[in-house]
Amino acid sequence: MYKPKTTIRIALAANANTGKSTFFNQVTGASQHVGNWPGKTVEKVEGFVKFGMYNVHILDLPGTYSLSAYSEEEMIAREYIAVHKPDVVLNIIDASAIERNLYLTVQLLELEAPLVVALNMIDVAAKKGFKIDVKRFSEILGVPVIPMVAISGRGVGEALSKAVEVALGKIKTSPMKVVYGLEVEKALSKLTEELREKLPNICKLYPARWLAIKLLEEDEDILRKVSNEPGGSEIIKLSKKVIEELETMHGEPIQVIIASERYAIINHIVKEVLTVEKEPLVTFGERLDLLTTHMIWGYLILIAVMSSVFASVFMVGAFLSGLIEHYLSILITPLIPEGSNFIRGFVDGLIAGVILVIPYVIPFYLILFFLENSGYLPRAAFLLDALMHRIGLHGKAFIPLLLGYGCNVPACLGCRIMETSREKLILGLMITMIPCAARTIIILSLVGKYLSVYVALAIYALNLIVVFTVGRIAGKSLPGGPVGLIMEMPPYRMPSLKIIAVETYVRVRELIVIAFPLLIFGSGFVGLLNDLNLLKELSNVFAPALNLLELPSVTAIPLVFGILRKELTIAMLAEAAGTMDFNTILTPRQMVVFSIFTIFYIPCIATIIALFKEYGFSKTALIALTNISVAVVVSALANIALKSIGF
Numbered sequence: 001m002y003k004p005k006t007t008i009r010i011a012l013a014a015n016a017n018t019g020k021s022t023f024f025n026q027v028t029g030a031s032q033h034v035g036n037w038p039g040k041t042v043e044k045v046e047g048f049v050k051f052g053m054y055n056v057h058i059l060d061l062p063g064t065y066s067l068s069a070y071s072e073e074e075m076i077a078r079e080y081i082a083v084h085k086p087d088v089v090l091n092i093i094d095a096s097a098i099e100r101n102l103y104l105t106v107q108l109l110e111l112e113a114p115l116v117v118a119l120n121m122i123d124v125a126a127k128k129g130f131k132i133d134v135k136r137f138s139e140i141l142g143v144p145v146i147p148m149v150a151i152s153g154r155g156v157g158e159a160l161s162k163a164v165e166v167a168l169g170k171i172k173t174s175p176m177k178v179v180y181g182l183e184v185e186k187a188l189s190k191l192t193e194e195l196r197e198k199l200p201n202i203c204k205l206y207p208a209r210w211l212a213i214k215l216l217e218e219d220e221d222i223l224r225k226v227s228n229e230p231g232g233s234e235i236i237k238l239s240k241k242v243i244e245e246l247e248t249m250h251g252e253p254i255q256v257i258i259a260s261e262r263y264a265i266i267n268h269i270v271k272e273v274l275t276v277e278k279e280p281l282v283t284f285g286e287r288l289d290l291l292t293t294h295m296i297w298g299y300l301i302l303i304a305v306m307s308s309v310f311a312s313v314f315m316v317g318a319f320l321s322g323l324i325e326h327y328l329s330i331l332i333t334p335l336i337p338e339g340s341n342f343i344r345g346f347v348d349g350l351i352a353g354v355i356l357v358i359p360y361v362i363p364f365y366l367i368l369f370f371l372e373n374s375g376y377l378p379r380a381a382f383l384l385d386a387l388m389h390r391i392g393l394h395g396k397a398f399i400p401l402l403l404g405y406g407c408n409v410p411a412c413l414g415c416r417i418m419e420t421s422r423e424k425l426i427l428g429l430m431i432t433m434i435p436c437a438a439r440t441i442i443i444l445s446l447v448g449k450y451l452s453v454y455v456a457l458a459i460y461a462l463n464l465i466v467v468f469t470v471g472r473i474a475g476k477s478l479p480g481g482p483v484g485l486i487m488e489m490p491p492y493r494m495p496s497l498k499i500i501a502v503e504t505y506v507r508v509r510e511l512i513v514i515a516f517p518l519l520i521f522g523s524g525f526v527g528l529l530n531d532l533n534l535l536k537e538l539s540n541v542f543a544p545a546l547n548l549l550e551l552p553s554v555t556a557i558p559l560v561f562g563i564l565r566k567e568l569t570i571a572m573l574a575e576a577a578g579t580m581d582f583n584t585i586l587t588p589r590q591m592v593v594f595s596i597f598t599i600f601y602i603p604c605i606a607t608i609i610a611l612f613k614e615y616g617f618s619k620t621a622l623i624a625l626t627n628i629s630v631a632v633v634v635s636a637l638a639n640i641a642l643k644s645i646g647f
Helices: 020-028 072-084 095-110 122-127 134-141 156-168 182-198 200-205 208-216 220-227 232-250 254-273 284-292 297-335 341-374 376-389 395-403 408-417 421-431 437-450 453-477 497-531 535-549 553-564 568-577 588-600 605-615 617-644
Strands: 007-014 032-036 043-051 054-060 088-094 115-120 130-132 145-147 274-276
Touching: 007 020, 007 072, 007 095, 007 156, 020 043, 020 054, 020 088, 020 156, 020 497, 043 156, 054 156, 088 095, 088 156, 095 115, 095 122, 095 130, 095 208, 095 254, 115 134, 115 156, 122 130, 134 145, 134 254, 145 156, 182 200, 182 208, 182 232, 182 254, 200 208, 208 220, 208 232, 208 254, 220 232, 232 254, 254 274, 284 297, 284 376, 297 341, 297 376, 297 395, 341 376, 341 395, 341 408, 341 497, 376 395, 395 408, 395 421, 408 421, 408 605, 421 453, 421 605, 421 617, 437 453, 437 568, 437 588, 453 588, 453 617, 535 553, 535 588, 535 617, 553 568, 553 588, 588 617, 605 617
Parallel strands: 007 054, 007 088, 088 115, 115 145
Antiparallel strands: 032 043, 043 054, 130 274
């Protein structure tokens, strides 16, 4: 008899690139929430769906290859399953690579989690000539196994239905016990018995046998937790003793012994359930893979793809933002009371939000999710990995960096693709120094118009040098090192437009909910300062920097407004100077120095909001202070250099 429930909690667990997020989006649609795990920079994605008379809460756990303690993602996944105990874990595995995927499945069985297995990409496996005996697979694992093609929706409903039935107790499972070799089993039995006898409290939280396995693996997190328990030091001494005995017996480190025995179990399962009916044909996707990862053609294709992305987001975004701003201004400006900078500030904030989201953020996410779901993004990361490692990052960092030229906001949000908080911080710092479309307007309106396009290009070249230098210094200064990138290349496939639309909608909604209110009220606050004649007082903050850079005082107020929206810098410079002929108020050298300063100093308020959401207050403040420092130093050096050559 199963107990009645109204809410069922399902946790999705899987390796990366198995279709876990595709399944999640198919089931939840737009009814999902994206945030961060408490105290972590790892993304937390959860959704809600009505299934019959039940409310189903689905949590998309971070993609992970094991349940060890080597990364934040692994720690989050195993702690949620072990401590929060979801009603059922839906383990999604890639049917075309079941041997690799079963390593996580085996660890889920060790954790004694209520389990359902969804065998995704069964169509890809069939094309490779693989036939999987699903019934036998289910018998061996002792849990339901459902064949599925998540991208088309095939089997998705059945997988969800089986998960609900297991959670409710309508389906009784007999999960396979993971049995190791004789010597390891003896050690596990001894440790398990001691744990149950001497540490009953921790055994209420975690399965005793699983704790014993983790002690054998010398898992740092479990060693720490056991040592904090009364009598824990004795258990750790015992574990060290049996580890030494096993390593002497096998002649290998204990981690290798455990992993080897797990793979022996996995190999046995694979032999039972998988047959190769025919030699797989070389598919178009495999040919495309060879071409896009080629050491010559791959880079040429990458340049073409990234140029297209740049053109789509930057040029189309610039055109649309101008168009939208023009018509919104025509509609709204007449409604603003004369002389009310406070209300005008609110309106400017609203317009800024609209011309940020529609022209830049939506195209960014549509393109990003298309590249991700098609399978191209990992190839681009692979090609650029060596270059990015020089600054302490890996290849995936290139995508947000490039998109920063269109708009820093979605580029900062794109930092989530990095594996560690260290890499996310370095990448976020670099992105805020990339000249977005609005800062490009400043460069072109001053340097491009009054000097030459070659001087403008020289500023871009200087910017690249500074950005990568700052990134390298940060990479050398921050604790830790670059994470090795073991790339898994998912097969090329045509992305689902529905999935891309859902993912884009969720991200855009998230930005609107968080950024729009702050952007609008921030703009209104600046307008209020203007009404109270406090803006000039605030602009005095820039006075020391302006004196150092030999810039006229008229540039102070535009810099304050530039924090709100960078494209306001030129408009406010014209208003403050009372002329659009900037040649009369700035010398050629001052134009260059002013342009360089505006590239590097404090990010706009929308970017600051995105940074705050991703990194919290302290890291956002650190990035902003670094930006100011770099802006002053680089601009001052540029001023000295230009003076020395008589510019």
